[in-house]
Amino acid sequence: LIGPRAKRRHVRSLTGDFPEVDEKGQEKWPRGDEKSWKAALRDIHAEVPEITKSVVTHVQTSLGRAPYNIDDFGAYQAAALSVRDNLIVNWNATQVEYTRKSPKRAYYLSLEFLMGRTLSNALLNLGLLDNYSSSLSSLGFGLEDVLVQERDAALGNGGLGRLAACYLDSSATQELPVWGYGLRYKYGIFQQLIKSDDGTQLEAPDPWLDHQNPWELPRLDVTYEVRFYGHAQRWGEESTGRATWSGGQEVLAVAYDVMIPGYGTKSTNNLRLWESKPKRGFDLQSFNAGNYERAVEASNSAACNHILGKELRLKQQYFWTAASLADMMRRFKNLEKPISEFAEYNAIQLNDTHPTLAIVELMRILLDDEELSWDSAWSIVTNTFFFTNHTVLPEALEKWSVPLMEHLLPRHMQIIFDIVTVEKKFPGDRDRLSRLSLIEEGFPKQVRMANLAVVGSKKVNGVAELHSDLVKKNLFPDFVEFYGKSKFGNVTNGITPRRWLDQCNPALSALITDTLKLDRVTAGRTVKHQNKERLALFVERQLGVKVDANAMFDVQIKRLHEYKRQTLNILGVIHRYLLIKNMTPEEREKVVKKVVFFAGKACPCMCVPFLLTIRLIVNVARVINSDLDTNKYLSLFFLPDYSVSLAEILIPASDISQHISTAGTEASGTSNMKFCLNGGLLVGTVDGANIEIAEEVGEDNVFFFGHLTPDVEDLRYQHTYHPIPVEQKCPALAHVLDTVSSGIFGGDGVYEPLLNTVRQGDFYILTDDFDAYIRSLEMVDEAYADRAEWIKKSIRTTAKMGKFSSDRAIQDYAQEYWNIESIKL
């Protein structure tokens, strides 16, 4: 009935099938009675009664509950399931349309997707916020109470992962055929808790899957086998470079599809996440002893390299790239085009070096399975891949030891060596390539993944103007010389205005739309104040402390990293505290009241001295928040477990935010854009996207300070070879450091290792920037005093943020890099 046996698997399970067509080009009804099918098929449920019916049906069936045992969380689950049904309907229609039209597609490979909450976003994009709100209200629930029940999908660490999420939103909104590929980490990154007695960070596995996840469609029969270990045996003539890889261990990759709705369009893209699963064998004994499960930790955790262990991390990377490529290859083969046209139908974007093995894996497939010649294969590969670099910090550049690669991925190591050798074999220009060195000498030798990514890609980009320059100048100068400048570009990061304005700040969003009707300054002030009160309420509920929403809210929220200089900020807070403490009550009256917020997770693998920063913040907060002399004027909060949802509360409430990385270290930053879009001003260094933000909003609307990128090298040289004691160079800072040493924030010298990173070496030039930093904060105080002018700055800032929409960024990629076009449904 349904065609030959061999096709069965396909018919059954994979996305993007479409009906067969008869001789006249008419689609045939596949089976059964067309009328019965059509009478039963549904479209999305958009009207209130339908919505109510579908929510209640999920209460009864999917949850197995009755009206009298549903609380807010149950209502969230039922509403989510009913929205999911709508998403799936659109998603299916989109995938069928892609298959029908077979356009060139782009694939975004990212080890992290920091999606945050989905329900509110899906309702916004589907245009169903109001109707769901009415429906839930008739069932006795408030939409807001229901939305906050959702736990974030935190499949990543920070900016890089959130960027991937914004790009998916923009791709769908612009109806571009883009899929994401990632890993379905069972335990996300970690949940951060702060030990109340000493302020240290505790890390627990993230329980995001403790309740069922309504936002994914498990596709348990979309599976691929992925091999590890074993051995590679060359065959055929040497010049073909072919081999067979066999033996070792195989695991299964199973697909979970996450629907990505566009805003105001039916277009709904796919994010396919892989879960690892044991492959069944016949060793029941060892299987029952649990060994079976142990083979496959590849998709468990999004934690960083050091925590995972190197081998597990490399396994993770290969597992994900191999499954993704196998899936793309299957989809391409369905088109029945010659393999030589692969790059005409597929663009693959590498989000940082994590997916670089995809380059080698595609070579392996083309050489060993498709039996192409080396040159044809290499030409396909180098026309398919695009590489985004995200860092210039040397310690963050990925390298894998050659012995580990040889052990885990023997065939891939062969191919990497072949890339080096083949290039060497050729005379002339190619000869140079050997200098471009994919392999770093040493014990052990290491594969430089960034270099491999450059060599194997068609284009390479950085993520902000300054950063893209540094990529060319500092990171890959030889490659620029060899390949020419045109291989290297810039795409400044962007953020999606749906989540980061409409959703997190609906009042401001409405204000912009209604701009002509209102007094902008008063209205702007009201909106900001409401957002601050929402945050104050949140903090009160979380930490049990009242917060004064009339004070200036100063926010620094991002991963804890030495280069991001949360330490500079907390030392500045202490400085301010000491000043106020020394004032007379009358003087204090004149001080601008301020509440400082921090949030951010620190990777537990990070160097121990720096880890003390959270501890310092928490303990400083304890002291100053309970100091009755000063706490009216200055208070401080560390909000645990930073997440997208927390950002959505903090960002709209900020008057000022801090982006104070050492110049030349932050590739772009995206939270800076989010704050500005929400009318918060910015204190920052001349770094990353701060520079372009200032270009857009005007220098007088940002508070810049600190040494510039070209100076940093010199300063570090001086720190090493001509060190000046901090007491001499920056007495104010020295005083702060001494105060910390004195023990008022905790004794026993616990902070000395952290303080010493500033006193000695000072790689991140805190001693050089401190005075300027304090001065810039004083300027913030002055500006804030003129509240009307401040609000104008704020509104001007919001208005000028158009450039930083991820819609623009995705258009850059689509046109300049991937060469893909929108598909209208």
Added chain:
Amino acid sequence: LIGPRAKRRHVRSLTGDFPEVDEKGQEKWPRGDEKSWKAALRDIHAEVPEITKSVVTHVQTSLGRAPYNIDDFGAYQAAALSVRDNLIVNWNATQVEYTRKSPKRAYYLSLEFLMGRTLSNALLNLGLLDNYSSSLSSLGFGLEDVLVQERDAALGNGGLGRLAACYLDSSATQELPVWGYGLRYKYGIFQQLIKSDDGTQLEAPDPWLDHQNPWELPRLDVTYEVRFYGHAQRWGEESTGRATWSGGQEVLAVAYDVMIPGYGTKSTNNLRLWESKPKRGFDLQSFNAGNYERAVEASNSAACNHILGKELRLKQQYFWTAASLADMMRRFKNLEKPISEFAEYNAIQLNDTHPTLAIVELMRILLDDEELSWDSAWSIVTNTFFFTNHTVLPEALEKWSVPLMEHLLPRHMQIIFDIVTVEKKFPGDRDRLSRLSLIEEGFPKQVRMANLAVVGSKKVNGVAELHSDLVKKNLFPDFVEFYGKSKFGNVTNGITPRRWLDQCNPALSALITDTLKLDRVTAGRTVKHQNKERLALFVERQLGVKVDANAMFDVQIKRLHEYKRQTLNILGVIHRYLLIKNMTPEEREKVVKKVVFFAGKACPCMCVPFLLTIRLIVNVARVINSDLDTNKYLSLFFLPDYSVSLAEILIPASDISQHISTAGTEASGTSNMKFCLNGGLLVGTVDGANIEIAEEVGEDNVFFFGHLTPDVEDLRYQHTYHPIPVEQKCPALAHVLDTVSSGIFGGDGVYEPLLNTVRQGDFYILTDDFDAYIRSLEMVDEAYADRAEWIKKSIRTTAKMGKFSSDRAIQDYAQEYWNIESIKL
């Protein structure tokens, strides 16, 4: 809105909540607009258009597919999900009613539930077979094709687990408030494959959860913590026997609920299965290394003790009993009755000794948590539990080493010792109890679980008349003397006629209903023939061999066990083969044509010689099926991967089936009842339920042979002390054994270890029974020659099987043991 915080967990998740009641006793509408809710609430969907709509909705949403990528498996999934919705609606109504009425409940604790397929059974019980058939047909699918897509839930090894499943069906059908408690094994038991080259059995993990399981409702927030290891610290006065158990390791038990619909009633009971899950901690490093997962293999596998390892098996037993008791205790506490009334509201049936720890766990809760006195606690316990013994084979009686118990469950070991000591302390009668010995001396000491189960239960039963006698006489004579006979009873096993007649043999079922209208003999013959043809077709599809449906079908299907004597059967087949082979073609013409079927899994831990039986069967089959002289008259098949579904095809197709255990070894058997219910006759020993079947249908309708139970002891004594060589005792058998040794079924003496179990020692008295066995098969041949008489026997047999309905058995338990009553919805 929804009451105090502390109640939240409960409101959210657990089954059996019911609405609050106002002062006038009226149920209050809990929240929202009553009209909106009521307009949206659904009942079961029973009409064809509703059914079609719900199936198609699941195709679109739950599966995310379109009409053009649905095949039979997809149709199964969608239909199953739509039936599930109906089941949940009924199930919820049932649970609410139980809570409303708060009757005494019974809990059936079984380590195995061999449920088989669910879709067909659910449709039968809901009365929706015809309407689903019409609906599917309008969508282009045949119901039969769809039903066979389902993979059995094989959460068990054999009869004991299937019995539990039949009992659940009967409880729901009779509207009795009975829940089952078991484990959700991730990999069921194992999938059996037969290696084609040498006929050995391979075992692969059972992939029953490879696709999502529509028949369960995950209740991810119904969780309990279960502790292992740690230490027990006594406190309070010594006589109280109290202690605190702390430290060690904790895991979570998570509930998965399986709906058990009754036949022709809305009543839908619950089978709650526990899955083990790690408890989150803060050791991210070891967690990421996968250690986290390794802690919890407790719910992985239903394999037997030897495979799992002793510690894991004990963990499994405790995990399951502790979670189940915690759940019952919570439910009981909701009634707000004094704890002293626990036994008035709860009866707990122990299905064999596997859940015996529940006795100790309830003592622990009552002593340590509820702080009852020892005597009050013990009195509650011994009025709550009921124990079913399933075996008299000494090697199958569970024992746990005291050091292992002390290590894994230190508090429980204390309590077991206390049970012994407390009893000893008392003078007079109780003094005797020490002879009843819960602890077996030796190195190491062992806890006798069966004895503990007897001591801690109100009543004890065997599962057939003969077996219940042996339980009293051979197993627990001291206990009978001490407690009196009335503590020991019999409940002969039963089978559910829904699955084992209506569902697997609808034609026969219809025939019984329409009995007056038809010529019974002709119709009976037709039905049997059709069933044989269905089996023949199945075998042809599976093994690619044509089977002659006009031959006599002789079936032995059950776990491979030495005591079940599949070896006797295969040796008998060889004997028949040799006879036929020696005949002239004319003589052969007179032989009754016969096809012999075997199926059954062998636990890979079983003693190696016996494991050769499968290999012998497979290799004999290869030889005789390709012997052109004889294969018209005798052929042989081993059908791999025995399961409930396979039984449902084989049983209705059998003319004769074999139940030939050594007398006194098979507790009851239930497949014997199934064959007879389906009009198959029985060759058997005077053992287990065979005896009662013969009582019902009359001795002339069964083919009995072999030595009786009282003889067996003597025969074994003779085998050891006065052995007679098999050549002398049973020349026919000796000839068969020599033929096997000669190598025609595989050389190199591979079968010698198996043959030697017969030649030497012969514990299962094959040498004593062989001649009688062959004679009884000759009588079968003779009887089969008179086909009309045979059919009459067959119809008479079916008609007399009323006693063996599990409805009768469950009524015995409900009335004589549990003291529970039906609840009408």
